[in-house]
Amino acid sequence: MDKKRSNPMEWLNQMVGEPYYFFHFLAFFSYFIVRSSASNVLSPQITQLLFYREIQAVLAFFMLIAYKMAREETWEAFIADTLFFGKIFLIALTLIMDYHLTLWYLVVFSVIYVLTQQPPYEELGSASKLTPLQLEALLTEGNTSRFWLVEFRASFSSSCRRASRCFPELSITYSNKNLSFGIVDLGLFPNAAEKFGISPGGSMGQLPTYILFENAIEVSRFPEFNFEATPTPPITKRLLARHFELDQHLLEYVNGK
Template sequence: MNLRNRLQYLKRLCTAHFVSNAILCVLFLVLRTVRPLCTIVFPRTEPECSLEWRESNILLFLLCVVVIKNRKFPDVFQFTKILFSLSKVANFLLFFYSDIRLAILYSVLCLLVVLIFPEPAYKGPEDITYFKEEPFFEELENNPRTTWLIECYAAWSPSCQRFASIFAGLSLNYSHSHFKFGKLDVGTNEKLAQRLGISTSGTSLELPTVILFQNGKPVIRRPVKNNKGKVIKFQFTEANMIRDFDLNVIYEESKTKAQRKQEKKEKAEDNKENAEEKKEK
């Protein structure tokens, strides 16, 4: 990951959404161990201002689950999503064992944070063409030599929102005259979603879906379905995208195509000049 992408990641991590969720993740630990908060919130708990054996075990179990869930090294936003979700569950259990009223208050607080501070949409630089249905398929027919990497997304999907910055970064690093990046909004076009074989239900595992088009036809698609029609979950990380779609190879091939096209153009111009010189003689 280059410096520009790292700065963009850091900027997004400093938004109210991530800061508020980070506070929720450590809320029980802070209230339980920091004076004078611990004596106010947990006045009759022993030992005073320190974790009980059961509480320590829950936190240790949380740490083990986070490590197991992230053994495939997902990107930072997928990591934070898993961390936030598991930490909130652990915090709820810890508050519940101490006082059910605190657990209810914590649940309400989590709901308010979700409503007030939703995950921010990506608004950084990108080299992406946004298509509607017909213009996209017309582009494939009219320019089959151009390779397209298309993200089929829905604006309301959290997974698509998290993937936006990764796809934008890839477009900046790999976009070329013969290799372009585009987006199709299947969330507002059910007909287009059906044409591409993508489910847009609220529980769909096919958002986002990324399809590589070469010679006007789809050749690689993620995620895919198994023989039973079940979606095989795909981790949309930068490394996985580069590997599964052979982006380095396609980028080099597109540069070669552009170079050959330029050479043909120059050769045609030279032949034209030579022909004109012969006519003058």
């Protein structure tokens, strides 16, 4: 995961201000209230079993998040995985106490899933937010960058939210006079998906999609057209830089080619 850490106050503000984080915090915090109340009504055997299972769950949880912290490249993906594992362990623990409590938490997490969504990374880096018409104009005018790398995303896609930090950070590193970065939100302009050959949903969903244009002609994209519906690997900065040969483009610019 990226070594840069956000300001702790920024994350605190997000936890309080973003419904997605705030409701998850309340749901997990409620377990401690339920747990303290359950100690008065559960038998000593069940209480002891629950205590052992809680220790096992905490150890397993921290092992998993340590692994994810080393593997994940963005905070958005890390937080999404952490919350997912937390839900699994919490539901498993409530099964020991009472299955009615388990059903209650399942309903709560389902409501959170339906009513809220994880906020994406909001910074743009050196990328520009574009409408399809603006993108078409930039590509056809010919007086801008030779190359345009464009990310097609949508806020309703969990994959886009998990990878939302990668593209802006890549743009900061690789943007130059020959290579520009743009972002098109297909949630706002769904008709553009067909124009650029992107399937936004279903089993063939291809969001986010990245397309590299050279002098208004598409020369590469990721994920590539896939008619066998094989899974796409997780989006990372390393994967995108390698696929679009961004290091080579940067060297060519530095060397004046």
